[in-house]
Amino acid sequence: MIGRISRDAWLVACRDLRIEARSRVVLDQVVPFSVLVLVLFGFALDADNRTLRTFAPGLFWVAVLLSALLAVQRSATLDRSDGTDTALRMSGLSPISLFLGRASAVYVQLVALQVVLVGGLLILYGVDVEDPLLLVVAGLVAGVAVAAAGTLYGALASGLGVRETLLPILLLPVLAPVLIGATRAFDDALGAAAVDGWAWTGLLSLAALILTVVGASTHSALVED
Amino acid sequence: MVELRAVVALLGRFPALSGVSLTVDAGETVLVRGPNGAGKTTLLRLCAGLVRPESGMAIVLGHDLTDGVERRAVRRRVALLGHGAALYDDLTVVENLRFWARAAGLTSGSGDDGVEQRVAGVLDRLAVPKRLVDQRASALSQGQRRRVALAALAVRRPELWLLDEPHAGLDQAGRDIVDGLIVEAVAAGGTVVVSSHELERVATLSPRVVTLAGGQVLDGGGLG
Known part of the structure; x- marks a missing residue:
């Protein structure tokens, strides 16, 4: 049973990543958008490096969430055209395999996006990384939470047949706790504030676990009858 | 194989099927005809386990379609050719076929049951030109997409084929290939239900015609 789920999830994830590699939607559109968001934040804060460094963690995660919306919408669209949903x-x-496969593909794209955005923080905002391990772990764990919630709500919006513009309204409130936790963890990792980043990463892990379990167990209701 | 008695099915709030009764025996080829809005597509989707019967009795391949678990079980044994081709535009033809073959549970094993062998077999059978095999699906014409869609179904070797306008968009050669596929499916023990406006063509494949109108079987349901 678990073997079949893993195999099918791998099949779906490979399909989505292969499609992304060919269409380059994330590479050519989402990544430039996320970098643009960082640049615009810089303009809005008057390119004051001290201010930018202070707020860099929050700005980073707002940029990740806004970009994740585009990646999630793209993922949900793949299985909505030409009868692929019925097929x-x-x-x-199994719906669980579909969820895990789609979420895994979105996760890989989000991790790649974070790598680019961290580079943006270093170059554009001049931040220093004080705890690289915390930065990596918090980024990976928060990525799981965002990918799981995004895949779940992407399927929900798709299944309801509502306009794509509704997805942010559904998804962003759910991701607010993830935004807070990830920002606090990055505050510690980047030395922007004196908080216990590992404790926040622990909470992020819990959120990621809950969102993944809820997503996997409810996906059936969204894609089946 | 298929046994429907007084089945009512809704499309949204409106009844698309209003007390349909129909039997289809194993190894039969049945043509379903009727005007637009008669309920042909809903009937095929019901038999595929995609539409829940509101009332009546619906048994397909021994599965009671009033039960959600049974409907999911029947889907794995049935092939439905709908209006879409169910192809991913950014994957090549062969990648699409491999995906649907693996999704159906086929593995990379050797022999006749391996994914590659099945895919090569159906591509050959449906005369998909070799130059198209490694092209992206987005480059295919409508008729070529239809043919590849049929290949994706054939790779699963289903017990029950539900074909909604299978000849639509195909040239003469493509239509002949579809007819050949239907004959082969039945010869291999399969059962085929075809919805088509092309009565003369399909009539050569099956003497049995079921007429639907207004969500009801007017003629040929096989039940008194």
Whole structure:
């Protein structure tokens, strides 16, 4: 059972990543958008390096969440055209496999996006990384939470047949706790504030676990009958 | 194989099928005809386990379609050709076929049951030109997409084929290939239900015609 779920999730994740590698939507559109957001924050804060360094963690995660919306919408769109949604229901792939596969593909894209954005923080905002391990772990764990919630709400918005513009209204409130936790963890990792980043990463792990379990267990109701 | 008695099914709030009764035996080819809005597509989707019967009895391949778990089980044994081709534009033809074959549970094993062997077999059978195999699906014409969509279904070797306008968008050669596929499916023990406006063409494949109108079977349901 677990073997079949893993195999099918891998199949779906490889499909989504192969499509992304060919279409380059994330590379050519989402990544430039996220960098643009960082640049615009810089303009808005008058390019004051001290202010930018102080607020860099929050600005980073706002940029990640806004960009994640685009990546999630793209992922949800893949299985909405030309009868692919019906074919998936007929295929024998379990909803759990579909969820895990889609979320994994979104996760890989989010991690790549974070790498680019961290480079942006270093270059544009001049931040110093005081705890690289915390930065990496918090980024990876928060990425799981964002990918899981994004995949779940992307399927929800798609299943309801609502306009894509509704996705941010559904998703962003759910991700608010993740934004807070990830920002606090990055505050510590970048030396922007004296907080216990590892404790916040622990909370992020809990959020990631809950969102993944809820997403996997409810996805069936969204994609089936 | 298929047994429907007084089945009512809704499309939104409106009844698309209003007390449909129909039997289809194993190894049969049945043509379903009727004007637009008669309920042909809903009937096929019901038999595929995609539409829940509101009332009546609906048994397909031994599965009671009033039960959600049973509907999911029947989907794995049935192939439905709908109006879309279910192809991912950024994947090549062969990648699309491999994906749907693996999604159906086929593995990379050797012999006739391996993914590569099945895919090569159906590409050959449906005469998909070799130059198209490694092209992205977005480069295919409508008729070529239809043919590849049929290949994606054939790779699963389903027990029940539900084909909604299978000849639509195909040239003469493509239509002949579809007809050949239907004949082969039945010869291999499969059952085929075809919804088509092309009565003369499909009539050569099956003497049995079921007429739908206004969500009801007017003729040929096979039940008294």
